[in-house]
Amino acid sequence: MSWKDTAEPVLTRMPTVRRPQRHVPFKRKLMWTAGILVLYFFLTNVHLFGMPVDPEAGDAFGRFRSILAGGAGTIMHLGIGPIVTASIVLQLLGGADLLGLDTENNPRDQVLYQGLQKFLVLVMICLTGLPMVFASDYLPASRAVQELLPIGKMGLKWLIFAQIALGGVLILYMDEIVSKWGVGSGVGLFIIAGVSQQLFGGLTIRQFGDAGSFADLSLGLIPRWAGFVSNWLNLGVGEVEFPTTVSGWLLTDAGLEIIPIITTILIFVIVVYAESVRVEIPLSHARVKGARGRFPVKLIYASVLPMILVRALQANIQFLGQILHQQWAGMPGWVGQYADEGAQVTGGVFYYLAPVQSRQEWMWWLGGQASNMEPWQIFLRVGIDLGIMVFAGGLFAIFWVETTGMGPESTAQQIQNSGMQIPGFRQNPSVLEKVLERYIPQVTVIGGMLVGFLAVMANLLGTIGGVSGTGLLLTVSITYKIYEEIAEEQLMEMHPMMRQMFG
Numbered sequence: 001m002s003w004k005d006t007a008e009p010v011l012t013r014m015p016t017v018r019r020p021q022r023h024v025p026f027k028r029k030l031m032w033t034a035g036i037l038v039l040y041f042f043l044t045n046v047h048l049f050g051m052p053v054d055p056e057a058g059d060a061f062g063r064f065r066s067i068l069a070g071g072a073g074t075i076m077h078l079g080i081g082p083i084v085t086a087s088i089v090l091q092l093l094g095g096a097d098l099l100g101l102d103t104e105n106n107p108r109d110q111v112l113y114q115g116l117q118k119f120l121v122l123v124m125i126c127l128t129g130l131p132m133v134f135a136s137d138y139l140p141a142s143r144a145v146q147e148l149l150p151i152g153k154m155g156l157k158w159l160i161f162a163q164i165a166l167g168g169v170l171i172l173y174m175d176e177i178v179s180k181w182g183v184g185s186g187v188g189l190f191i192i193a194g195v196s197q198q199l200f201g202g203l204t205i206r207q208f209g210d211a212g213s214f215a216d217l218s219l220g221l222i223p224r225w226a227g228f229v230s231n232w233l234n235l236g237v238g239e240v241e242f243p244t245t246v247s248g249w250l251l252t253d254a255g256l257e258i259i260p261i262i263t264t265i266l267i268f269v270i271v272v273y274a275e276s277v278r279v280e281i282p283l284s285h286a287r288v289k290g291a292r293g294r295f296p297v298k299l300i301y302a303s304v305l306p307m308i309l310v311r312a313l314q315a316n317i318q319f320l321g322q323i324l325h326q327q328w329a330g331m332p333g334w335v336g337q338y339a340d341e342g343a344q345v346t347g348g349v350f351y352y353l354a355p356v357q358s359r360q361e362w363m364w365w366l367g368g369q370a371s372n373m374e375p376w377q378i379f380l381r382v383g384i385d386l387g388i389m390v391f392a393g394g395l396f397a398i399f400w401v402e403t404t405g406m407g408p409e410s411t412a413q414q415i416q417n418s419g420m421q422i423p424g425f426r427q428n429p430s431v432l433e434k435v436l437e438r439y440i441p442q443v444t445v446i447g448g449m450l451v452g453f454l455a456v457m458a459n460l461l462g463t464i465g466g467v468s469g470t471g472l473l474l475t476v477s478i479t480y481k482i483y484e485e486i487a488e489e490q491l492m493e494m495h496p497m498m499r500q501m502f503g
Contacts, residue, residue, distance in 0.1 A: 011115025066471035202465020393452025
């Protein structure tokens with residue numbers, strides 16, 4: 001008896017969102033997408049009951065939050081982390097061909113795969129949420145609530161875990177609703193929402209200080225430059241002091257904000273340009289004379305989504321280091337060294353495995369953490385981060401293409417099933433596969449490595465609002481793909497015959 005026979009009774013009973021039986025009108029798709037987006041924003045503002053309003057503990061995901069979405073200390077605390085981690089496990093199992101599932105032609109295997117994915121998400125919710133609540137102080141229990149409820153500290157912690165577990169399940173099915181009834185995917189939509197919030201905050205006012213006064217504001221780009229111009233014109237800006245000369249401004253960390261502006265614009269331009277660079281393979285319909293088309297092999301063929309897998313893996317590694325630091329009193333310094341609060345790694349193996357997330361982490365002349373490190377240590381960390389992202393970017397891109405039906409074999413079969421063929425070649429899947437093998441594998445690796453390189457460079461130079469390079473890349477790429485999907489949907493609405501032809 002295979003594992004499929006054993007697990008089938010459980011996996012086939014996993015709750016699922018029903019697929020639409022007929023074509024969903026474009027306006028209805030937009031309504032579903034907008035509704036889920038509003039619900040997501042609402043849930044990211046529902047704080048966990050039983051926690052202090054302003055907990056002293058930091059966010060366990062830290063700077064990975066823009067990629068993993070959600071909101072720290074809210075019911076969406078886990079964000080898309082469990083979904084992404086489960087996808088990594090499935091990618092590895094599928095890449096090693098250990099599952100034995102034919103998700104393209106076998107309906108039973110398709111149901112098992114979807115059920116297995118949901119089951120793994122539930123497992124990852126437990127593996128991530130339980131240590132976060134019980135083995136650390138990232139989600140501390142409020143003493144006031146403990147006195148209010150007769151369940152004790154341990155009971156309150158279980159209540160907190162139940163809330164974040166509920167949030168993990170909700171975001172799983174919200175993603176499924178968008179994927180089946182909306183536009184794009186829920187995961188991509190949530191990433192865009194979180195990064196857009198950070199970008200907007202980076203342009204305006206990020207947050208108040210502890211005193212809540214104007215002097216304690218963390219200023220965004222617009223008020224910073226407005227203050228600089230006001231001071232330069234001898235108008236003054238109240239309590240906030242700005243340098244009075246251009247050279248004085250540029251020598252400050254605030255003056256370096258011009259670099260994030262340039263970096264953000266360049267990332268937008270490069271990703272949009274890379275999305276438009278493609279090799280187009282001509283196609284013609286075998287039965288409908290004059291019906292022609294093209295199959296595009298884009299430079300970023302695997303999209304930027306594999307980068308989520310890479311960064312999520314790094315986030316889990318850093319979270320493991322934080323847990324070890326808190327639970328292992330005698331942890332050697334070469335394994336990991338942490339600041340007093342335990343959230344910031346300052347040395348050891350985990351330091352070199354941590355991605356560089358901002359200019360302050362490698363520009364030692366600006367002060368901060370980098371000023372306490374030797375230049376060779378900083379450059380070694382940057383080199384390791386760059387090597388991991390470039391290598392893993394290409395590797396995960398290959399896994400993504402092969403496990404999502406985008407490889408040469410799967411694509412050739414899809415073209416064959418649609419009745420299309422390459423002019424001048426026999427209408428045979430093996431012939432199509434050989435032609436596609438000339439382009440897809442090479443473009444997949446090059447595109448994945450390019451995305452990894454861009455993500456690291458964006459982190460090194462900084463972006464508006466402190467958005468991570470990967471988060472910015474994901475936002476631009478996902479937004480571009482949603483734009484293409486919307487254009488395609490509108491075209492199908494105008495010409496229903498095309499929808500029937502392309503399924």
